[in-house]
Amino acid sequence: MIKDVISVGLPVAESMDIKKNRLLPLTLTGKEKRICIVTGIHGDELEGQFVCYELIRKINANIQCLNGIVDVYPYVNPLGMESITRRIPTFDLDMNRNFPGNEEGDMAECVAATIIDDILGCDLCIDLHASNIFIREIPQVRISQDNLNTLLPYSKLLNVDFVWVNDSVTILKSSLVHSLNSLGVPSLAVEMGVGMRLTKEYGMQLVDGLFNVMKELGIWTGEVPPIRKPIVSTDGQVEMIHAEASGIFVPAISHWKGICKGDCVGDIIDPLTGTVKEQIIAPCSGTVFTLREYPVVYTGSLIARILGGTGLC
Numbered sequence: 679m680i681k682d683v684i685s686v687g688l689p690v691a692e693s694m695d696i697k698k699n700r701l702l703p704l705t706l707t708g709k710e711k712r713i714c715i716v717t718g719i720h721g722d723e724l725e726g727q728f729v730c731y732e733l734i735r736k737i738n739a740n741i742q743c744l745n746g747i748v749d750v751y752p753y754v755n756p757l758g759m760e761s762i763t764r765r766i767p768t769f770d771l772d773m774n775r776n777f778p779g780n781e782e783g784d785m786a787e788c789v790a791a792t793i794i795d796d797i798l799g800c801d802l803c804i805d806l807h808a809s810n811i812f813i814r815e816i817p818q819v820r821i822s823q824d825n826l827n828t829l830l831p832y833s834k835l836l837n838v839d840f841v842w843v844n845d846s847v848t849i850l851k852s853s854l855v856h857s858l859n860s861l862g863v864p865s866l867a868v869e870m871g872v873g874m875r876l877t878k879e880y881g882m883q884l885v886d887g888l889f890n891v892m893k894e895l896g897i898w899t900g901e902v903p904p905i906r907k908p909i910v911s912t913d914g915q916v917e918m919i920h921a922e923a924s925g926i927f928v929p930a931i932s933h934w935k936g937i938c939k940g941d942c943v944g945d946i947i948d949p950l951t952g953t954v955k956e957q958i959i960a961p962c963s964g965t966v967f968t969l970r971e972y973p974v975v976y977t978g979s980l981i982a983r984i985l986g987g988t989g990l991c
Contacts, residue, residue, distance in 0.1 A: 683751070684792040686785055694757055696789065698796070699730075701737050701748040711895050712747040714797045715888070717806035719774045719854060721758020721765070725871040726806035728881035733888055746897030749800065754793055762874060764810070775850070777857040794857060801895055802832060803865040804888070805855050811873035812972040813980060816934045817880050818842055819908070820867045825859050829866055830910070835894055836868065837887030837905040839934065840967055840985065843912045872971045909965075915986045917964065921946055921979040923956040931982075933969045938991035943982055946975060960984065963991035 683696040717726025730752040753759045761767045771786045779790025797803055809815040818840040819833040833841045858865040871877040890905050892898035929944040943958040968983035
């Protein structure tokens, strides 16, 4: 059932329409649990689009197994999606810095408040993100320490590779997930892949996890596939590597692979002089869960994140 969440008038007789697909069981009792799947907050993050498609397709193919309500919001920033821009175009606003919003505020605040109001009351919300165009991420859940006890059990069911508990950068206070958790709605942020791309294997991995979560909530009664056990980490186990020179980054390692302290992560080269401006060396042993995708770098650019203590060294 396709439903309108909000429609906002735009110049030249156009409108910004945010919609959701509500999937209902064959028989309603009025006591159904509800899960919300949100994606497309950033218009250049497309990984969640495939997840929405596969989730809806599989539920519809076995609708007799649906025992609760599944609300799917495939693109809550439709203007950004259409223009492949991260922010809301024209307004140049990051939607995920406007929650919980204000119904009496400007367009972005009103939209944010309406989305929050539409989600309120659900038993779990999962906000799907991709990385930006610069960085590739393995499928991971990011949660804050404040919500660890409530959210960690769901995180472990999502079939991700990594759960990152990180209060400093994980969940910003003006984000959808932080706002919903503050309002009593358990909410998770998932990040995977790279901006402006679709990584099918990551999408299928997460779909399997979503069915396991729905099974746990009693929303799904069908068979569910086996899931992997994620690595759970806190701040102290993650080492970040930033460029100390500008140039073209040429990686010497693979994503989600083990690395030893002292190994070469990659070189920053100068194509004009044919020289290596910086050889980046791993500061610790572990597993690379974030790796630079876009080769142009400047001083301070993020190159990689290493999860310490998980490698083969």
